[in-house]
Amino acid sequence: MATWIVNAKRLNPETGESELAHVRVDNGVIAEWRQGTLPETAGAQVIDAKGKLIAPGLIDMHVHLREPGFEYKETIASGTESAAKGGFTTIAPMPNTRPVMDTPETIRFVLDKAATEGVVRVLPYAAITKNELGRDLTDFPALKEAGAIGFTDDGVGVQNAQMMKNAMALAKSLDMPIIAHCEDDSLVEGAAVSEGEFSRKHGLKGIPNESEAIHVGRDILLSEATGVHYHICHVSTEQSIRLIRLGKSVGVRVTAEVCPHHLLLSDEHIPDSMDANWKMNPPLRTPKDVEACIAALEDGTIDMIVTDHAPHSEEEKARGMERAPFGIVGFETAFPLLYTKFVRTGRWSLDFLLRRMTSDPARVFRLPYGNIDTGAPADLILIDLDNEREVDPATFLTKGRNTPFTGWKLHGWPALTMVGGKVVWTEENGINR
Numbered sequence: 082m083a084t085w086i087v088n089a090k091r092l093n094p095e096t097g098e099s100e101l102a103h104v105r106v107d108n109g110v111i112a113e114w115r116q117g118t119l120p121e122t123a124g125a126q127v128i129d130a131k132g133k134l135i136a137p138g139l140i141d142m143h144v145h146l147r148e149p150g151f152e153y154k155e156t157i158a159s160g161t162e163s164a165a166k167g168g169f170t171t172i173a174p175m176p177n178t179r180p181v182m183d184t185p186e187t188i189r190f191v192l193d194k195a196a197t198e199g200v201v202r203v204l205p206y207a208a209i210t211k212n213e214l215g216r217d218l219t220d221f222p223a224l225k226e227a228g229a230i231g232f233t234d235d236g237v238g239v240q241n242a243q244m245m246k247n248a249m250a251l252a253k254s255l256d257m258p259i260i261a262h263c264e265d266d267s268l269v270e271g272a273a274v275s276e277g278e279f280s281r282k283h284g285l286k287g288i289p290n291e292s293e294a295i296h297v298g299r300d301i302l303l304s305e306a307t308g309v310h311y312h313i314c315h316v317s318t319e320q321s322i323r324l325i326r327l328g329k330s331v332g333v334r335v336t337a338e339v340c341p342h343h344l345l346l347s348d349e350h351i352p353d354s355m356d357a358n359w360k361m362n363p364p365l366r367t368p369k370d371v372e373a374c375i376a377a378l379e380d381g382t383i384d385m386i387v388t389d390h391a392p393h394s395e396e397e398k399a400r401g402m403e404r405a406p407f408g409i410v411g412f413e414t415a416f417p418l419l420y421t422k423f424v425r426t427g428r429w430s431l432d433f434l435l436r437r438m439t440s441d442p443a444r445v446f447r448l449p450y451g452n453i454d455t456g457a458p459a460d461l462i463l464i465d466l467d468n469e470r471e472v473d474p475a476t477f478l479t480k481g482r483n484t485p486f487t488g489w490k491l492h493g494w495p496a497l498t499m500v501g502g503k504v505v506w507t508e509e510n511g512i513n514r
């Protein structure tokens with residue numbers, strides 16, 4: 082059966098204004114757009130989108146679904162439900178599961194689970210090295226064949242430059258990207274927060290900015306040498322950005338992502354209680370780094386926004402700043418946070434924010450999603466731009482409650498999520514399998 086979504090507000094990127102529009106979805110694709118008077122809808126399912134913005138489903142190229150192995154933190158079912166509620170229709174999970182997604186069997190396991198229990202599209206990455214230990218490369222051709230979309234050891238950096246160079250050369254020969262968590266272990270030594278005023282005040286060891294930027298610089302050179310598409314995870318420092326800008330300016334195939342928390346929070350925001358919901362990797366840096374990240378996203382040095390959704394249990398996060406694991410959840414707050422803090426304040430256009438969460442990741446990773454033009458897969462969302470609501474972790478669909486944004490009053494909450502023509506979540510009725 083076809084579906085008509087009527088009376089939606091569709092953004093005209095040229096004028097920045099939204100126009101009343103109706104769209105017919107048929108066979109999982111966008112079949113037709115209409116403006117003006119209501120179309121004939123007999124025989125179709127009708128969704129009245131009155132007052133809501135219609136936009137492409139959001140794409141998140143960096144997430145943690147925790148399955149297999151850490152089902153107490155998240156499952157493919159709970160993680161994709163959380164994604165749907167946040168307006169994400171395509172997500173790319175990282176391989177730091179247990180076992181690590183380093184064999185074709187684990188990639189197939191994730192894809193099968195996602196097909197049977199997931200509610201959004203799941204495009205898994207495979208590990209660069211076996212068990213993410215940095216010692217032996219995984220079987221890249223077999224992992225590609227099984228359905229992996231790229232290679233990464235996210236959670237840790239690849240410490241050995243020759244290992245990374247070999248991985249890049251192999252990935253290049255398969256036309257696959259390398260996605261890198263940039264962190265030099267020799268400069269970090271078990272620290273939990275960024276090196277700076279906050280770490281000194283609390284007598285904590287600090288993570289210096291160079292620990293990230295050294296890998297960024299090294300890998301840009303290795304990408305230049307091998308020709309591989311090299312994508313940098315969760316950029317957080319001014320120094321990294323300087324190097325990415327330089328790499329792009331000389332034609333290296335380097336792309337990058339940034340998380341909402343690195344655009345909104347610095348170490349100055351961390352409460353003195355040292356609540357571990359403020360602990361993530363990379364850590365919150367200085368206000369100067371935050372401003373550099375924003376400017377880099379604006380000028381295209383950073384290509385896209387990702388959440389790095391990283392759920393952990395309440396028990397784990399209660400261990401305190403030094404002992405708790407790194408990571409915060411992201412799906413259900415990302416869009417409202419950025420819409421409220423950057424679009425409603427007038428710094429960004431709505432079109433710009435949407436592009437960095439839809440068509441830009443689609444372009445960089447060559448995905449057929451991220452737009453709602455006629456003929457495109459019907460991955461779309463309706464967003465309520467007008468009603469303010471408070472962030473309340475008790476309402477999350479993720480198993481994680483680990484967010485520093487509790488109590489923030491935000492606008493821009495998703496109201497409906499459709500994947501491939503199927504409504505998978507609505508504000509009113511929740512998840513629809």
Ligand SMILES: NC(=O)N[C@@H](CC(=O)O)C(=O)O
Binds near residue numbers: 237361362
């Ligand atoms: N970002 C985090 O703080 N944590 C991630 C790992 C990672 O993304 O490096 C996790 O797996 O929990």
Ligand SMILES: [Zn+2]
Binds near residue numbers: 262314315
């Ligand atoms: Zn990482």
Ligand SMILES: [Zn+2]
Binds near residue numbers: 144235236389391
């Ligand atoms: Zn991550």
